[in-house]
Amino acid sequence: MTINPQQAKNIVDSSLNAGKLCILVGNCKVQYEGRAASKLSEGDRVLMIKSDGTFLVHQSKQAKAVNYQGPGAKILTEINDEGLVVSAVRKLPNLIEKIDVRFRDIYFAEAFGLKDDANLKLFGSERQLSDLLMQDLSLIEPGLVPLQQESVQARGYMDIIAQDSKGRIVVVELKRRIAGLDAVTQLKRYVEELSKRKGKITRGILVAPEITERALLMLQNWGLEYFKLDYEIDNPSARIIGLEKKQKELKEYFK
Amino acid sequence: MTINPQQAKNIVDSSLNAGKLCILVGNCKVQYEGRAASKLSEGDRVLMIKSDGTFLVHQSKQAKAVNYQGPGAKILTEINDEGLVVSAVRKLPNLIEKIDVRFRDIYFAEAFGLKDDANLKLFGSERQLSDLLMQDLSLIEPGLVPLQQESVQARGYMDIIAQDSKGRIVVVELKRRIAGLDAVTQLKRYVEELSKRKGKITRGILVAPEITERALLMLQNWGLEYFKLDYEIDNPSARIIGLEKKQKELKEYFK
């Protein structure tokens, strides 16, 4: 069962004009050129084109679209000797991105007018942990106070700069998931920068629910500290259950 | 035009058994509970279920699925008073993730058997550049030879390990795009590890099309080297156009 290319072209074209979402299923080749380049030889795929220009090519497996283009893409259709070609073109500052989907056979083509005004409401995101910690640095260590003007807060991560009871500068790095080598080197960099700038002894504390073996070793070699963070997400809010310092005893290295 | 819930359920169920990809379009509510939680009130959406268990809920705009579950999810269908409920469940080490899609109306339901053995070929990937460089390390510097046994086992970990004409170990790190602070610290780490393990003086070379100002400064402070890489992607393969050493002259810092 195959759909006539011209018929499919009409469905796509009118779908775009009407602000509808369009789905095509068929055998096609895909080619992409832009920030990277890729080629996908013949096979059956699903092409979804949304009313905002979003363009997604899905294979029969895996969560990610194998080729895609975000909102704002200009959609073009064309019929050549081999069949229907649907393209998405997008202009970036100094290059053009283009995906071509060349259909040899089209099994299905239809447009859907979707009414949807709802927005996703997300609860208990791990983001709340930053706020929790920030509100009470004594969870980490008594006597720790934030140096307000220094603290930088950005989306998805937070670095806290504080002062401990002995007046030393403390850099706290919080990771919401398992901390690896990169987290440790990052912390080291901050500590070095800060200690140079301030000319004071500076401590570095990594707070994370878990840390890899090698990362812990490296951290300790550098005189940094690790605090294990236990928390639970009990909707609609997160809560810190425990926060304790984990430092391997030296002797453990020799056992 | 609405499809009978029971009929849609049959389509989904048999689709899963037959290893097909299934698409449902309809008015639904979505609820997710797992590492976080979310709720999406009524609206029209596209639900795509792949044969490997991938589960994607798409709204009429934006590239990303509003709710999703990766391959391996277990798909359940059920009919209750309000209509069809399709769920995806996945077990993680110590929690269960579940998405429920509750359809009030179903506009479309169909299963597609997709044959697709093709794999995406990405050009200009780091791996490909690495292969090119590996074939001819003299692009970097005459007299540089790969340390065979090392480079094979360390592939994907350290990029390239070689020996220069004076017998020194050389670690080459390759970045496909602009190198930042992370690239430099990563290289430094490799150099330190290797120099400790071998007990030899080890050079570190960063090869990238570009480098940020601060990263270059840091790199030079640490005695590492930067080579500017020019390459072009000319399908079906990438080609290295130029590779030259860039070291800022000291005087440039004072101008």
Place this chain on the structure above:
DNA sequence: GCTGGGAGAGGCTTA
């Protein structure tokens, strides 16, 4: 608004 640049989240790959 545009652009440079640091950092993050999630998937992929290798040990």
Place this chain on the structure above:
DNA sequence: TAAGCCTTTCCCAGC
């Protein structure tokens, strides 16, 4: 399976 690392990223800050 665990851990590193790469990305058609993302977002802030500064111009």
